Amino acid sequence: MGLSASMWTSVSGLIAHGNKMNVVGNNLANVSTIGFKSQRMDFNDYLYLGAGSASGPTQIGAGVNTYAVLGDFSQGSFESTNSGSDLAIDGNGYFKVRKPNSDEMYYTRAGDFYFDKDRQLINPQGLRVQGWRVDNSTNLTFNRGATSLGSLSSAESSYVGSGTPTDIVLDMWNLPPKQTQSVSFTMGLSTDAGSDRTTNPDNPMSALWNQWDGTAETPLASTAYTGKSDIDIYDQGGTKHTLSVYYDQVALKSDDYEIKGLPSGYTVYEYLVTIPPSEDNRTYGGTVTYDAKGNPVLDGNEQTFAGTKQAGVLMTGHLIFNESGQLVNQTAYTYGANGKDAAGNDLTADKPCDQDPTQMSSWQPTKISSNGLPVFTANFDGKPLVNSVSEMAANGGTPYSVAENYIIELDLGLRNTSNNPAWDNMATSLADLATQAGAQPNDPKTLDFGTKGATMSSPNRETNASFLKQGKSVVQDSDADGYSAGILSTYQIDENGIVYGSYDNGETMALWQLLLCDFDSPQGLYREGGNLFSETKKSGKARQGVPNDAGFGSTTAYNIEQSNVDMTREFVQMITTQRGFQANSKGITTVDTMLETVISMKR
Structure with missing residues (x-):
């Protein structure tokens, strides 16, 4: 290995440190570049040549090479x-x-x-x-x-988000407007004695339902209930309507009746879900035909809910609280929910429900959503076959629900997570519930929850809100989806x-x-x-x-x-790189002097 090889060793050092200065310079140039990730250059010893020595064979290094340029992907400020x-x-x-x-x-x-x-x-x-x-x-x-x-x-x-990623x-x-599909309330209902404002000895569990009069200017007097919840909901066109839920406690014992089968300290409330009677455009009866576009059309023999006593009533039922004031049971009845006509025959896809809404037998346990919540139908525009949660249309094909876009689920604090099609142990209709409270051999009349079963008791049901005891019934919270354009x-x-x-x-x-x-x-x-x-x-x-x-x-x-370039570190790298470069340049000039000496010796 001669002097020329020594020169090329130093030249490799110049080249390597020159490249490293490029990396350092690039980092410093991008010190203000957003999202920039800095780099560093690592060297490795390049090549070794075999040589002899007094102790035997040995190796002499022949320079340096760029080993790797690695990125620093740490977080920037x-x-x-x-x-x-x-x-x-x-x-x-x-x-x-x-x-x-x-x-x-x-x-x-x-x-x-x-x-x-x-x-x-x-x-x-x-x-x-x-x-x-x-x-x-x-x-x-x-x-x-x-x-x-x-x-x-x-x-x-x-x-x-869902689907395939694409341009945002x-x-x-x-x-566009969205029709309301879900409403929820959290109520603080009083459990004080004497909170039963409306009573009915013959039908104690349906006193509010019987008291409601959709033909009157004021369907329900303010003295008839202990609590009321109002919330804005929207129809398919984005028009706002007021949904009202009335609550009244059911006295478990009076001179005329006694409700048995509930544990000590339990409280029962009747509730009524309503809209203004003049906005209730449900109909019943008539025969369905279809227009050229396949939309259902009634023949004109249908009757309207408006003008009937139950106009505006969308759902009724009961809330049962334990001795701590927690909601533990619920019933829910809607018009024509059993999917049968007035004669008790199953509805066909081309026949609307013709049950009389003023009759208690026409109000049956409603269906539930997959969220475990009871549902009801609100029909503001008079569309056929959207009067009951069970009405269907066909138009010569597979039966389908027209009402599905008009149905609203109600969350009063209890869910059925068993996802059963029907609620267990509920009376088959309001009329059946009233019959259970009929005259018994010994007065007073009795309704035995323990044997007749009027509630939705099930180990698979859980509360999602608390109803707390307090002296006055108030709305603690309410919410509804749906909106105008x-x-x-x-x-x-x-x-x-x-x-x-x-x-x-x-x-x-x-x-x-x-x-x-x-x-x-x-x-x-x-x-x-x-x-x-x-x-x-x-x-x-x-x-x-x-x-x-x-x-x-x-x-x-x-x-x-910002860039993750550390300027202090880069300046240190710059100084060491400069010194390395200068040292290698000194090696070249020294070898050059040595070569000149060799050449002059030849002369």
Whole structure:
């Protein structure tokens, strides 16, 4: 090994340190680049040549080489901004963006996004941010005698969006109206003695139902009940209506009757779900035909609920509380729920229910939703075959429910999680319940819950709200879905990557959920420039997920992630690189001097 080899050894040092200075310089150049991930260069000893020595064979090094350039994928600091579409990932993951008019996908930590004129979420290069669309539709269907609305699952998934990830576009600028499908109330009902405002010795369990008069200007006097809940609901056209629920305690014993079979300290309330009688457009009777579009049409022989005593009554039933004031049982009756006509025959798909709504026998135990809640029908526009939860249409094909888009589930604090088609041990109708309270051999009249069974007792039923004892009945909370038409006014993005739209009708709705991706080997990602990475065989396939789930970081709006370049460390690397470069250059000049000496000796 000669002097020329020594020179090339130092030259390799110059080349390696020059390359490292490029890496250091690139890091410092991108110290303010958002989402930038710095790099470092590692060296390795390059080559060894065999040589002889007094002690035997040996090796002499022949220089240095670039061993690896590794990325630092640690978290960068956050900088706050004034834009709600600016996003930073706190933790693992990358945003996925698509090149317009192609299927090319890239990954980035730079979340400087904004909505363009077409309301697409893009970055400054025009790449489309990817996410899952949120399906806000809820369709109520029938299954084995029960209704289906939503899910029984109590486990909340981090995935709000569904389907195939695609470009995020705020295309729901105009929000169409949505009919109410679910209402809930939490009531604090008094258990004080003397809270039974309305009594009926012949039908003690149906006193409110009998007291209601849909033909009167005031259907129910204010002195007839101990509590009342009002809430706004919406029909299919987005028109607002008032739904009222009345409550009145049922005295368990009077001079005329006695209700037995309940444990000591239990309390019973009757409730009545109503709308204004003038807005009740249900009908009964008549014959169904179909128009050219297949819509059901009545022949004109139908009778309207309006003008009858029970006009406006949608559901009635009972709430039973234990000695601690907790709701433990419930009954619920709706018109024509047994799916039979007045003669007791099963309804056909082309025949509407013709039971007289003023008769107690026409009110039977209602169906339940898959959420375990009783349901009722509200018909505001007079559409045929939406008067009972059991009416069906056919039009020459498979029977289907027209009423499913008009049915509302009621949550008063108790759910049936057994998902049974019908509730156990409930009286077959209000008339049957009244019969159970008929004259017994010994006065007073008695209704024995223990033997006759008028409640929905089952080990599979659980409460989802508390009804507390107190001196005065009050509404503690109420809620209902449904809304009128609205226009998008603003948006916000939460830590789970969910894009919410806020509308001028007061509704806030989840519209999209951001997609995050991660890789088994981020070191294998290819740096495309423009704050972008692309997938390679070395990185492995992208793992998809959503923020705040399965190891993915959360999203923080009004923030962008800064470069993770540590300037102090880079300056240290710059100094050591410079010294290494100078040392190798000194080696070259020294070898050059030595070569000149050798050449001059020859001369």
